[in-house]
Every structure is written in structure tokens, then in C-alpha cells.
Amino acid sequence: MRKLIILFVALAAVTSCDLKRENFNSSKKHFTHEVLLGYTPVKDQGHSSLCWAYAMLATIETEHIQMGDSVNLSVDYIARYQLGEQARFHFLSKGYDRMTLRGTAPLLLRLIEEYGIMPYDSYNAHNINYQSMMKRLVMLSNSSRNMSELKNRAERLFDDRIGALPKKVYMLGAEYTPLEFAHSVCMRGEYLAMTSFTHHSFGEAFVLEVPDNYSNELYYNVPIDVMMKRIERSLRAGHPVCWEGDTSETGFDFKRGVAELTKQRPYTQNERQIEFENHHTTDDHCMVLIGIAHDENGKRYYIAKNSWGTGNAYNGLMYLSEEYVMMKTIAIVVKNINM
Incomplete structure (x- = not known):
């Protein structure tokens, strides 16, 4: 999910994870749901590039709903700590490490393991311009004499723009620190990140070479x-799947609420690899898969909860064809059944 420079605005218009697709195709498909997991209200990430945080938190939320629990988690809390890290990296590298709001779903898991998490109602802000805040952090980094000064100045900025952090989390009569609360909603090793590319051996873990996996x-x-069997099995067993993939295809239509491949070609492992190596499959966006459906012709689709608000044909949900998921998935994060 690369933050492209202004010179390539036209390209950014088809790759940015914060873009609302403005294709007003009025044809609405009818779907029959085979599986639809519970989910928290659809959120709107606005013009931020925090889809990875929205999607992975939504995955955790749905997992708890399926267990009979109710939890709605704060993206702003994660954004605060991610930006704090970014400011530190920028300062120590003398600006070599550029600040970014982008990331991957496993990054979210690492951040809550390290810094904790808060409920949405305990720490949330509206209409935050995170891009403006990031520019301000660059200025603070460039003008700070040491890390202590930068940290203090950044904390004041966060308190002013997002809000002061509560010291405790109160949930169902219990009191937690943010770390204790995080460990109560997501245990270490609870989720597994998976991908499928042939330039590395199957059955091994590797550092996925996409820009946002910094x-x-x-x-x-x-x-x-x-991978496809794991997605289906997880959903049918009541576990959501965090999806990271390509939304730059012409067949990905947010307003219509459907993602389909427009070209008929062999859908194979080799074709996936060719598309990835040719940069035709790009790492654009994260959503959470919460169900399985089929259309009038019996064609299978996976139901995704997006984070672009509710202004589409399905109130913010998307229906991704099985072929689209097979060809255009960069990675998934699933419940680790071997825990």
C-alpha cells in the first residue's frame, strides 16, 4: 500500500487504500448468503491510509462477536503509537526513513502486543487529518535536538489533535491497563499471516517484499x-479472515459493491506469480472477510467489510468473486488453529 508522490496522482487514484471508488454503476446483484459472521458497524477511514489497522481490528472484533463477546476497538489509539514510532525512525535516520501511515495487518498485531489497545468509546476522534499531523511530525523531528525533546513535543501534538490518553480501560466492571486489555482480546500467536507466491519455497515463512511491509x-x-481452502474453512468455522490485496482492477467497483475479474484467463498459481512480478497485482488495501455468498448463477463470492463508509450498494460491504480473491490476494491473516 504505497504512498505515491504527487507527480503520480493519476496512478494514486487507482491504488490508494483511502480512495472511495466513484463508479456509479446502478446495477445491483442479488446474493444469497451461505455464511455471514457478526460484525461491528462499518467505519470510514476518511483520507487516512490506515486500512490495515481498520481491517485487522475489525477481524479481532468479529472474532469476539462470534464468541458471544462485544468489543469495538480504537484505530486512533493505534495511529497515535504508529506515528510515534514513525517520528522516532525519522529522527534517528536523519530523515532517511520517511514517515508513513501505511502498514500491514501483522504490524497491527505487533503494535497492540507492544503498546496495548483501547475500546473505541474510550479513545476516538472525528475528522482527524492524519496527513497534516504527519507533516507536523516531520517538522518536529527536523527541529528537535534529541529524542526526549521529540517525544515530548509529539505527545503534546497527539494530545491536542487526537485527545489525551486515558490511563485505564474500564470494561464490564473490570479495570485494565491498555496492555492488559490488549492481551484479553488478542493473545500472542493467535493469528497467522499467510501468502502464496512461488519466488519463495512453500511451507516456509519469509518477509513479504511489498512496500508497506517496512x-x-x-x-x-x-x-x-x-490458501483458498483455508479462507473458506475459516469462514465456515466462524472465524473472520483479514484480507490484503489489489483494489486497482477495473472490476473492483466500490459503489456497486462488487469485485470481479474482467478478463477471462487461466486462474493458476503461475498466473498469480506473473501478475505479481509484473506489478499488475499490487498491495493496495486491507479489508476483513466475514462471509460467503453466491449469485443467481451459483457463482461464489466472499463478503468483505470495508472501511470506506456505508455509501455503496451494500452499506459498506463488498462482494469479491472467488476468482478475484484467488488472483488478487497479496496476503491473509487467519486464526491460528494450531495454538
């Missing part, structure tokens, strides 16, 4: 048929 997260590599 934190060098590991992904377990499996054949695509294994």
Missing part, C-alpha cells in the same frame, strides 16, 4: 489452493 513481518507461504 517492519519486515513474516508470512507463511502456501500454494494458492491451500
Whole structure:
């Protein structure tokens, strides 16, 4: 999910994870749901590039709903700590490490393991311009004399723009620190990141070579048929799947609420690899898969909860064809059944 420079605005218009697709195709497909997991209200990431955080938190939320629990988690809390890290990297590298709001789903898991998490109602802000805040952090980094000064200045900025952090989390009569609360909603090793590419051996983990994986997260590599079976099996067993993939295809239509491949070609492991190496499959966006459906012709689709608001044909949900998921998935994060 690359943050492209202004010179390539036209390209960014088809790759940015914060873009609302403005294709007003009025034809609405009818779907029959085979599986639809519970989910928290659809959120709107606005013009931020925080889809990875929205999607992975939504995955955790749905997992708890399926267990009879109710939890709605704060993206702003994660954004605060991610930006704090970014400011530190920028300062120590003398600006070599450029600040970014982008990331991957496994990064979210690492951040909550390290910094904790808060409920949405405990820490949320509206209409935050994170891009503006990031520019301000660059200025603070460039003008700070040491890390202590930068940290203090960044904390004041966060308190002013997002809000002061509560010291405790209160949930169902219990009191937690943010770390204790995080460990109560997501245990270490609870989720497994998977991908499917042939430039690495199957059955091994590797650092996935996409721009947003700057934190060098590991992904377990499996054949695509294994990944597709894992997605279906997880959903039918009541477990959501965090999906990271390509939304730059002309067949990905947010307003219509459907993602389909427009070209008929062999859908194989080799074709996936060719598309990835030719940069025709790009790492654009994250959503959470919460169900399985079929259309009037029996064609299978996976139901995704997006984070672009509710302004589409299905109130913010998307229906991704099975072929689209097979060809255009960069990676998934699933419940680790071997825990």
C-alpha cells in the first residue's frame, strides 16, 4: 500500500487504500448468503491510509462477536503509537526513513502486543487529518535536538489533535491497563499471516517484499489452493479472515459493491506469480472477510467489510468473486488453529 508522490496522482487514484471508488454503476446483484459472521458497524477511514489497522481490528472484533463477546476497538489509539514510532525512525535516520501511515495487518498485531489497545468509546476522534499531523511530525523531528525533546513535543501534538490518553480501560466492571486489555482480546500467536507466491519455497515463512511491509513481518507461504481452502474453512468455522490485496482492477467497483475479474484467463498459481512480478497485482488495501455468498448463477463470492463508509450498494460491504480473491490476494491473516 504505497504512498505515491504527487507527480503520480493519476496512478494514486487507482491504488490508494483511502480512495472511495466513484463508479456509479446502478446495477445491483442479488446474493444469497451461505455464511455471514457478526460484525461491528462499518467505519470510514476518511483520507487516512490506515486500512490495515481498520481491517485487522475489525477481524479481532468479529472474532469476539462470534464468541458471544462485544468489543469495538480504537484505530486512533493505534495511529497515535504508529506515528510515534514513525517520528522516532525519522529522527534517528536523519530523515532517511520517511514517515508513513501505511502498514500491514501483522504490524497491527505487533503494535497492540507492544503498546496495548483501547475500546473505541474510550479513545476516538472525528475528522482527524492524519496527513497534516504527519507533516507536523516531520517538522518536529527536523527541529528537535534529541529524542526526549521529540517525544515530548509529539505527545503534546497527539494530545491536542487526537485527545489525551486515558490511563485505564474500564470494561464490564473490570479495570485494565491498555496492555492488559490488549492481551484479553488478542493473545500472542493467535493469528497467522499467510501468502502464496512461488519466488519463495512453500511451507516456509519469509518477509513479504511489498512496500508497506517496512517492519519486515513474516508470512507463511502456501500454494494458492491451500490458501483458498483455508479462507473458506475459516469462514465456515466462524472465524473472520483479514484480507490484503489489489483494489486497482477495473472490476473492483466500490459503489456497486462488487469485485470481479474482467478478463477471462487461466486462474493458476503461475498466473498469480506473473501478475505479481509484473506489478499488475499490487498491495493496495486491507479489508476483513466475514462471509460467503453466491449469485443467481451459483457463482461464489466472499463478503468483505470495508472501511470506506456505508455509501455503496451494500452499506459498506463488498462482494469479491472467488476468482478475484484467488488472483488478487497479496496476503491473509487467519486464526491460528494450531495454538
